[in-house]
Amino acid sequence: MGVTPKIAPSMLSSDFANLASEAHRMLNYGADWLHMDIMVPIFHLFLCRHFVSNLTMGAPVIESLRKHTKAYLDCHLMVTNPLDYVEPFGKAGASGFTFHIETSKDNWKELIENIKSLGMRPGVAIKPGTSVEAVYPLVEAETPVEMVLVMTVEPGFGGQKFMPETMDKVRILRKKYPALDIEVDGGLGPSTIDMAALAGANCIVAGSSVFGAPEPAQVISLLRNSVEKAQLTY
Numbered sequence: 434m435g436v437t438p439k440i441a442p443s444m445l446s447s448d449f450a451n452l453a454s455e456a457h458r459m460l461n462y463g464a465d466w467l468h469m470d471i472m473v474p475i476f477h478l479f480l481c482r483h484f485v486s487n488l489t490m491g492a493p494v495i496e497s498l499r500k501h502t503k504a505y506l507d508c509h510l511m512v513t514n515p516l517d518y519v520e521p522f523g524k525a526g527a528s529g530f531t532f533h534i535e536t537s538k539d540n541w542k543e544l545i546e547n548i549k550s551l552g553m554r555p556g557v558a559i560k561p562g563t564s565v566e567a568v569y570p571l572v573e574a575e576t577p578v579e580m581v582l583v584m585t586v587e588p589g590f591g592g593q594k595f596m597p598e599t600m601d602k603v604r605i606l607r608k609k610y611p612a613l614d615i616e617v618d619g620g621l622g623p624s625t626i627d628m629a630a631l632a633g634a635n636c637i638v639a640g641s642s643v644f645g646a647p648e649p650a651q652v653i654s655l656l657r658n659s660v661e662k663a664q665l666t667y
């Protein structure tokens with residue numbers, strides 16, 4: 434197995450008024466990445482709705498945080514027009530740029546090229562209702578995505594219940610792509626991590642279970658141990 438565990442606390446659950454110190458706190462507790470949820474509720478004509486109904490942070494926040502840390506900023510774009518955000522996020526210092534296939538069926542090649550040209554790592558995310566086949570062309574492209582993010586809740590808010598039925602997608606992806614970074618996001622914590630780890634996820638986003646814990650370092654370490662242990666079985 435070439436993929437290493439990456440534990441990424443979701444900063445959506447942090448105290449936004451103290452973002453830099455929250456980031457340092459998580460890194461000191463053992464986090465590998467910082468997961469940044471970018472949500473902008475812009476109406477999408479083709480989807481006939483907002484992609485999410487929440488509003489979180491934009492490139493200026495990434496730029497500010499970048500001045501305080503060299504950490505990997507794992508940016509998950511829950512927006513209807515990700516192409517508009519590539520340049521601002523690249524310039525702001527984002528490390529990874531993950532867009533949703535649901536919003537990018539027609540321009541994913543251009544997106545991946547642009548993301549890479551700005552020095553970021555491209556990833557693609559899929560909502561619980563989207564079939565896994567939708568991402569195969571992006572993983573197998575000449576210029577491929579380097580991570581698939583399988584959403585384990587409906588995008589929009591932290592603190593939701595993990596959807597175990599999404600694990601089939603993780604299992605299929607891990608079997609098909611042994612060296613691919615597979616991220617899971619939503620409802621991950623001590624009671625759900627084994628399901629995701631055994632299915633083959635190696636990048637774990639966790640918000641409320643980490644920030645809400647009396648000992649966040651213990652939760653981060655438990656998440657990592659679960660992934661490492663599961664990797665011995667496949």
Ligand SMILES: O=C(CO)[C@@H](O)[C@H](O)COP(=O)(O)O
Pocket residue numbers: 443445446468470509586587588589590591592593618619620621638639640641642
């Ligand atoms: O992208 C999202 C929600 O859309 C996530 O990153 C959540 O922020 C994860 O939070 P928890 O479910 O772990 O509380």
